[in-house]
Amino acid sequence: MSDSQGCSHGGLCGGKGKETMKAGVWITNPVAIQVLGICSALAVTTTLMNSLVMSLALTFVCIGSNLFVSLLRDVTPRRIRMIAEVAIIATFVIIFDLLLKAFYFEMSEQLGPYVGLIITNCIIMGRAEAFALQNPPAVSMLDGLANGIGYTIVLCAVGFFRELLGAGQLFGITIFETTSKGGWYPQNVVMILAPGAFITLGFLIALYNYMSGANDPDKEATS
Amino acid sequence: MTDVMSDVSPWAILIAAIFTSNILLTNFLGMCSFLACSRQVGTAVGLGTAVIFVMVCTTAINWCIYTYALVPQELDHLWFIIAIAVIAAFVQFVEMFVERFSPKLYHALGIFLPLITVNCAILGASLLMITRHYGFWQSMAFGLGGGLGWMLAIVLIAGLRQKMTYSDVPQPFKGVAIVMIITGIMAMIFMGFAGMVKI
Numbered sequence: 001m002s003d004s005q006g007c008s009h010g011g012l013c014g015g016k017g018k019e020t021m022k023a024g025v026w027i028t029n030p031v032a033i034q035v036l037g038i039c040s041a042l043a044v045t046t047t048l049m050n051s052l053v054m055s056l057a058l059t060f061v062c063i064g065s066n067l068f069v070s071l072l073r074d075v076t077p078r079r080i081r082m083i084a085e086v087a088i089i090a091t092f093v094i095i096f097d098l099l100l101k102a103f104y105f106e107m108s109e110q111l112g113p114y115v116g117l118i119i120t121n122c123i124i125m126g127r128a129e130a131f132a133l134q135n136p137p138a139v140s141m142l143d144g145l146a147n148g149i150g151y152t153i154v155l156c157a158v159g160f161f162r163e164l165l166g167a168g169q170l171f172g173i174t175i176f177e178t179t180s181k182g183g184w185y186p187q188n189v190v191m192i193l194a195p196g197a198f199i200t201l202g203f204l205i206a207l208y209n210y211m212s213g214a215n216d217p218d219k220e221a222t223s
Numbered sequence: 224m225t226d227v228m229s230d231v232s233p234w235a236i237l238i239a240a241i242f243t244s245n246i247l248l249t250n251f252l253g254m255c256s257f258l259a260c261s262r263q264v265g266t267a268v269g270l271g272t273a274v275i276f277v278m279v280c281t282t283a284i285n286w287c288i289y290t291y292a293l294v295p296q297e298l299d300h301l302w303f304i305i306a307i308a309v310i311a312a313f314v315q316f317v318e319m320f321v322e323r324f325s326p327k328l329y330h331a332l333g334i335f336l337p338l339i340t341v342n343c344a345i346l347g348a349s350l351l352m353i354t355r356h357y358g359f360w361q362s363m364a365f366g367l368g369g370g371l372g373w374m375l376a377i378v379l380i381a382g383l384r385q386k387m388t389y390s391d392v393p394q395p396f397k398g399v400a401i402v403m404i405i406t407g408i409m410a411m412i413f414m415g416f417a418g419m420v421k422i
Binding site for chain 2: 035036037038039040042043082083086087090091093094097098112113116117119120121122190193194195196197198199201202203205206207209210
């Protein structure tokens with residue numbers, strides 16, 4: 001919320017752009033710090049390619065919904081704003097879903113219900129509520145992009161480790177020759193299965209905390 | 224994937240949704256409210272009950288709307304928006320109900336009750352039952368089992384988190400990181416149920 005202070009005054013918020021970007025990507029990274037949108041971060045990260053497509057979907061929806069929530073922010077009655085936001089988000093999710101089905105059907109099959117579940121991804125709802133409702137369209141789109149990138153970084157990191165350790169591959173190209181194919185790397189199937197997702201993300205968040213020193217005792221209440 | 228109805232018995236789906244393919248631990252649905260509300264066992268039980276109730280009712284309503292309204296009219300591309308609208312309206316109703324009859328629970332759940340709308344477990348159950356071609360009773364069993372499984376997971380983790388208050392967790396792991404890791408271990412334990420029922 002603090003990044004939106006004073007932004008409602010001046011035009012396109014010229015000076016705010018860089019701060020918005022930095023906040024979305026790193027300082028208040030949606031997955032690592034705010035722990036939002038965990039479901040898809042865990043479910044689709046079995047391979048790096050899935051993670052990338054999912055990130056693309058989320059970034060697209062987040063930019064689009066932020067733009068429209070921001071454009072409509074003065075005419076939306078406060079009482080029904082949640083429904084209006086959900087309707088806007090759902091529209092963009094349907095657009096992406098249909099595009100994915102038309103041009104990349106196999107990926108659409110693999111992601112399954114998780115594309116539809118972007119609707120309930122708390123990142124998008126959170127950004128619409130906390131940012132787009134108070135800010136002009138251009139900077140809201142930037143905020144959507146920044147959070148999309150922040151999400152992409154975490155997803156790709158999780159996808160990288162899970163695919164590499166679980167299948168010895170990256171983007172489907174063999175990096176470690178697995179023992180089942182006569183190589184040296186004993187495949188760690190747990191990494192592909194559900195527990196691997198939780199544990200990988202747990203360690204990544206811990207790593208993030210260690211690097212940014214974010215885990216001071218007085219900040220505990222927000223985690 | 225085919226268009227024929229799945230012929231698994233509802234009982235098998237019920238048991239599977241609770242244990243072998245737990246909606247939280249294997250499908251990762253409902254993680255946000257799971258992480259936010261798993262500090263106290265009491266809150267976890269309250270939220271879990273609300274989720275079971277909402278999930279059973281919304282899967283029933285959504286199944287009927289999808290099968291009898293959207294498919295005959297060939298409007299199934301509107302499915303996402305209809306499903307979420309039904310859930311949002313229903314949660315609003317539950318919120319008013321809880322506020323009226325159990326103010327204590329209402330205060331305990333605080334802002335998390337409206338967040339059931341964006342609890343992916345609820346929408347996920349509705350989307351999954353269509354993807355898996357369940358019939359009506361199978362969907363009901365899936366909704367009930369999914370809710371029970373979700374509640375089971377959140378109550379177990381809340382218990383562990385309460386105990387963990389006194390543990391000496393390394394500084395960077397405090398908070399969410401350690402919860403993710405114990406959830407991972409919990410998911411591994413639940414993998415032990417695999418093969419119990421076949422779906």
